[in-house]
Amino acid sequence: MNLFKKHIEYLTQVTTEALAHAGFDGVWIYSGHPTNNFLDDMAPPHSINPHFKWWVPVPNVVSSVLHFKPGQKPTVYLNQPADFWHKIIDNSQGQWADYFDIKVIGHYAELPDFKAEKNHAWIGSAELQPLSDAVTNPSALINYLHFSRVQKTAYEIHCIGQANALALKGHAAAEQAFYDGCSEFEIHLAYLKACEHNEHQMPYGNIVALNENPAVLHYQYQSRERLPGHELKSFLIDAGANYKGYAADITRTYAYAEGAFSEMVSKLDEHQQNLCKQAVVGQDYVALHRQAHLNIAAVLHEFKVLNCSAETAVESGLSQTFLPHGLGHYLGLQVHDVSGHVTDHVGTVRKPPAEYPYLRLTDTLRENAVITIEPGLYFIPMLLQKIAGHKDVNWEKVDAFMPYGGIRIEDNVVVKKKDSINLSR
Numbered sequence: 001m002n003l004f005k006k007h008i009e010y011l012t013q014v015t016t017e018a019l020a021h022a023g024f025d026g027v028w029i030y031s032g033h034p035t036n037n038f039l040d041d042m043a044p045p046h047s048i049n050p051h052f053k054w055w056v057p058v059p060n061v062v063s064s065v066l067h068f069k070p071g072q073k074p075t076v077y078l079n080q081p082a083d084f085w086h087k088i089i090d091n092s093q094g095q096w097a098d099y100f101d102i103k104v105i106g107h108y109a110e111l112p113d114f115k116a117e118k119n120h121a122w123i124g125s126a127e128l129q130p131l132s133d134a135v136t137n138p139s140a141l142i143n144y145l146h147f148s149r150v151q152k153t154a155y156e157i158h159c160i161g162q163a164n165a166l167a168l169k170g171h172a173a174a175e176q177a178f179y180d181g182c183s184e185f186e187i188h189l190a191y192l193k194a195c196e197h198n199e200h201q202m203p204y205g206n207i208v209a210l211n212e213n214p215a216v217l218h219y220q221y222q223s224r225e226r227l228p229g230h231e232l233k234s235f236l237i238d239a240g241a242n243y244k245g246y247a248a249d250i251t252r253t254y255a256y257a258e259g260a261f262s263e264m265v266s267k268l269d270e271h272q273q274n275l276c277k278q279a280v281v282g283q284d285y286v287a288l289h290r291q292a293h294l295n296i297a298a299v300l301h302e303f304k305v306l307n308c309s310a311e312t313a314v315e316s317g318l319s320q321t322f323l324p325h326g327l328g329h330y331l332g333l334q335v336h337d338v339s340g341h342v343t344d345h346v347g348t349v350r351k352p353p354a355e356y357p358y359l360r361l362t363d364t365l366r367e368n369a370v371i372t373i374e375p376g377l378y379f380i381p382m383l384l385q386k387i388a389g390h391k392d393v394n395w396e397k398v399d400a401f402m403p404y405g406g407i408r409i410e411d412n413v414v415v416k417k418k419d420s421i422n423l424s425r
């Protein structure tokens with residue numbers, strides 16, 4: 001049976017359950033539409049409502065609505081306006097269309113009368129909210145669907161795998177551009193070209209960081225300056241790709257020359273691969289995050305950046321100076337996919353531990369969840385200043401590693417009972 005057919009069967013099943021749970025007879029799911037910038041007639045790139053994308057694998061959809069009612073074939077009111085300003089691609093064809101009643105409309109005014117259907121919920125952004133507040137994004141329905149989105153269908157895993165394959169082409173081109181001496185901006189362009197994406201198709205802004213810049217976790221600036229070979233030290237790239245609305249999210253770090261930093265990258269890579277192997281069904285992700293702290297503290301001890309044991313560095317909180325972000329997150333229709341702090345269908349929250357406020361995933365891992373494993377180890381001046389003079393830190397070593405910025409290594413993993421699947425290697 002084809003993967004998309006099974007995917008739609010699963011969505012039909014969980015949406016039927018979710019509606020019964022939340023007490024609704026049906027649901028409208030709105031794609032969303034672009035909204036102009038303040039006092040302007042220009043809009044930022046439109047990001048489709050992920051609930052709509054979950055069903056409809058078509059790019060660039062705006063002002064369209066999906067109607068789902070248990071027992072009926074879902075209907076898509078697909079807006080394809082006759083517009084001489086834009087090229088209109090006919091999105092109503094293709095294999096996906098077999099599973100829907102598709103009604104092509106030429107203007108959003110042709111959308112159906114939403115109030116004509118009794119006891120329906122509305123899932124969509126606030127700009128177009130034709131029903132009452134009480135039935136707009138009701139939490140009982142949203143929580144149920146979000147929790148269901150964590151465990152991916154075979155179709156979704158295929159899509160995230162394809163996104164990874166595209167991203168890896170970009171990463172290979174970026175690595176080559178780095179060793180060729182290109183600027184951050186040139187590396188960024190090489191990446192886009194290799195995975196055949198424009199900026200708007202990327203699931204998030206590329207992080208392309210040379211030398212000390214990897215220490216800025218979400219470094220967003222792309223320097224146009226080419227550095228001479230003798231100044232090049234390190235390169236971190238965190239960049240994904242998009243396939244049918246599903247994201248890849250991969251990070252690699254390279255040293256320009258052999259030496260202590262390149263050895264440190266290799267060590268972290270070994271630990272990262274071990275962490276990926278431990279990401280199996282039933283694993284507590286918070287415990288895995290603590291394990292990552294022990295790993296990076298051990299690396300820092302081994303390279304004589306820390307004088308104390310790894311255990312002491314983690315217990316005292318010292319390791320957080322070097323790894324201030326979480327080990328990873330769910331991945332799917334959104335880069336930081338939903339439900340990371342939720343442990344059941346009714347939305348019970350497990351907050352991150354107080355010492356790790358930025359941990360985005362706190363649940364026990366379930367089969368076919370797709371997660372990232374992204375340990376990092378950074379020399380961040382702002383955080384190091386806060387512990388200036390700390391007796392357990394070898395400050396000469398810190399000064400030696402500071403010009404390299406730091407390391408992050410990130411893969412996308414499909415959780416299995418054993419032998420989880422790494423999509424990024």
Ligand code: GLY
Pocket residue numbers: 204238239249335374410
């Ligand atoms: N690229 C953002 C992240 O890794 O979470």
Ligand code: MN
Pocket residue numbers: 238239249250251410
């Ligand atoms: Mn990333």
Ligand code: MN
Pocket residue numbers: 249328329372374410
């Ligand atoms: Mn990530």
